[in-house]
Amino acid sequence: MCWFVYLIRSADNRLYTGITTDVERRFAEHQSGKGAKALRGKGELRLAFAREVGDRSLALRVEYQIKQLTKRQKERLVLEDELFEALLSELKND
Secondary structure, rough: OOOOEEEEEEEEEOOEEEEEEHHHHHHHEEEEEEEEHHHHHOOEEEEEEEEEOHHHHHHHHHHHHHHOHHHHHHHHHOOOHHHHHHHHHHOOOO
């Protein structure tokens, strides 16, 4: 089963990070208020970033690393694919 890491942007410009096997389904759950409590009542949500990472173990490690980034670093990650690829490569080699 293939896992994805994703970032959702809330109306107040915050970035929420999560993992799933089905990005469209999970995003719909967040939009309907059935996803993470952190996104409930935050207004319009937009999917800012989603990438395939492989197995669940790797997805959890990637999610953790992204959550450790500053807001500025997360914004760069959304814009620059090579930053994500470097992060993923580093974690695959651990």
